[in-house]
Amino acid sequence: MRALRILLIVVVILGGLFAAADRLAVNFAEDEVADRLRRSEDLAATPDVSIGGFPFLTQLAGGKLDDVEVGIGTYEAAAGDGGTVRIDDLRADLEGVAFSGDFGSATATAATGTATIPYAELLRTVGSEPTQVAPGVTARITGLSDGGDGKIEVEIEATVFGVELPRPVTLLSSVAVRDGRVEVAADSLPRIGDVDLPESRLREVTDFRQAIDRLPGGIALDEVRATRDGVEITVKGSDVRLAG
Structure with missing residues (x-):
């Protein structure tokens, strides 16, 4: 029984260390993807990036992330007449994100999201x-x-x-x-x-x-609806590029 207790304690400790290492790795990856996206899309601020799924390390080894959520506070899309139109709170959910080892390139098989065009804009x-x-x-x-x-x-x-x-x-x-x-x-x-x-x-x-053109990664306008704060747009795309 004493040996079994020791084995259980070792398993718990190793599991905790693995979980901690997994979280450190995913935090590093989120920062890298966010920075690459900021540079590739010439964003004024670094976007929010959240990588879903556990454990992350097994996804890392396979070279593909199950789910990545991206948030961009403001984005200047092309207005089609040489000008721009500001969209706010762009939130996108990307699936099946394949990436290179240094995150120099990352492409999602599919993406859906929403954003808002304020009425004043x-x-x-x-x-x-x-x-x-x-x-x-x-x-x-x-x-x-x-x-x-x-x-x-x-x-x-x-x-x-x-x-x-x-x-x-x-x-x-x-x-x-x-x-x-x-x-x-x-x-x-x-x-x-x-x-x-x-x-x-x-x-x-x-x-x-x-x-509403030139959206991040090649996503495109899909649906719209009027809301209290502005026109909410729904976007979608395939083979969406995050970086590279």
Whole structure:
């Protein structure tokens, strides 16, 4: 019995040492992957990286990580017109990450994630200028906000024969992904003053598309929905590059 107790104590100690070594190794790997990702994507700050699965050392020996979670606080995506659009709180879950021994290269077989485009940022990229929608009538978008039930509330300022309307006109719009872009389209069109406006001209103001390109590792826009803080985008990709 005494020998058995000693054996159990040795097993527990060795198990503890292995677990401690495993955690040290995974912490080192997380820091390395985060630094490589920061440099490869030219990020302003080092991203958060969390490597899942236990034990890590057996994954390390096999050259593939089961699950890696990446968090990027802010990221400047391409807006499609030579400008950029800021997305916040990008969170991605990557599966089957194959890597080189020094983490110089790392590629995931699949990735899914979410991020948010604040309404103020989306409005900035739209850059709405006063547009003539009928003789003597101009309109432009001046505000975007949460309209509830997955809708965006769009605020429009208008002038009729040089006189600005006393209150902005508001309408509810739906948001969707079309041809890889965020598309915002009015559910129904408002009246501006007492003027009958051609629908096609008014939609030149109310409806717009925004590209979200050059996302990290080659992930791409998949779905969108309106939330309280902005437009939440869902992204996905395959053969996603973290580094190298």
